[in-house]
Amino acid sequence: MTLTTRSTRPVWKTGTGILPGLPAIAPPKRQWSVLVWLSYTWIVLVVLLAVFARVLPLPAIDAIVGAPRQAPQFGELDTLLGTDSAGRSMLTRMVYGGQISLLIGTASAAGGVVLGTILGLLAGYYRKSIDWVVTLVADVLLSFPSLVLLLAITAIFSPSVPVLLIGLGLTSTPTFIRLARASTMSWTSREFVRAARNMGASNVRILLREILPNVTPTLAAYLPLVIAALIVAEGSLSFLGLGVPPPTPSWGGMINAGAAELRSAPYMVFVPAVALFLTVFALNQAGENLRMRFDRTMRD
Numbered sequence: 001m002t003l004t005t006r007s008t009r010p011v012w013k014t015g016t017g018i019l020p021g022l023p024a025i026a027p028p029k030r031q032w033s034v035l036v037w038l039s040y041t042w043i044v045l046v047v048l049l050a051v052f053a054r055v056l057p058l059p060a061i062d063a064i065v066g067a068p069r070q071a072p073q074f075g076e077l078d079t080l081l082g083t084d085s086a087g088r089s090m091l092t093r094m095v096y097g098g099q100i101s102l103l104i105g106t107a108s109a110a111g112g113v114v115l116g117t118i119l120g121l122l123a124g125y126y127r128k129s130i131d132w133v134v135t136l137v138a139d140v141l142l143s144f145p146s147l148v149l150l151l152a153i154t155a156i157f158s159p160s161v162p163v164l165l166i167g168l169g170l171t172s173t174p175t176f177i178r179l180a181r182a183s184t185m186s187w188t189s190r191e192f193v194r195a196a197r198n199m200g201a202s203n204v205r206i207l208l209r210e211i212l213p214n215v216t217p218t219l220a221a222y223l224p225l226v227i228a229a230l231i232v233a234e235g236s237l238s239f240l241g242l243g244v245p246p247p248t249p250s251w252g253g254m255i256n257a258g259a260a261e262l263r264s265a266p267y268m269v270f271v272p273a274v275a276l277f278l279t280v281f282a283l284n285q286a287g288e289n290l291r292m293r294f295d296r297t298m299r300d
Helices: 034-051 090-126 128-143 146-156 161-188 191-198 203-239 251-259 267-294
Strands: 002-004 011-014 017-020
Touching (some): 034 090, 034 267, 090 128, 090 161, 128 161, 146 203, 191 203, 251 267
Antiparallel strands (some): 002 011, 011 017
């Protein structure tokens, strides 16, 4: 829409013609704060370190690089963040711990979004009995506190990465079921969906070609927020000793291991705790930014 000055009255041009007398309203400009940029930078840094952990000049996770409980110091890369109670490099264990935390959080969120999207699409499109059953399943899963459900799963089965992936995936599924169901119900009533149905399109084609592409941005915008929550849940389980079994490092397990040395070597707790806090905070900031950009309900 552009303003023309061929007369004394303001005239606006649009794609469909000229509209006289409309006020001059500039489109809102999207501004990215420094905090958002720093959050994306931290996420990229953590992901790169996790992906290229094996090619970095770091010792093995179980290699002894110095005296036990050696404080962080500049100089050698191995002791940049100090050593743990066994003399292993904290930097190495931080990098590989971030690899485990990101892997579990991302993989379990991906499983939750796939299962939740399928169930939400079916419930929102077909309604009736399918909607009742799917909504009941989501309500049942939401009725249990997430940490209690995860504790029950890890207590029944031996703690391992597959068990954590299944448990965390189940806890994230109801969130995506509700999001997909609400978005599907909104898009099903749109004119282009009715037109496709009147032209003889099958239900599968309408779901995959008409509704799913419009539901995906909303779900993708919430994905970083769910990943952040799952990383916190994995860290809580590891802190309680029900997460990734040793000697595989994780940020929650490192906090648990350093809790006994909190007075003599507080960095053993603060270093992984700060990394966990910054990662979760950055994911939350990125998620909120993506919601404002791609979630249409936030702009309406």
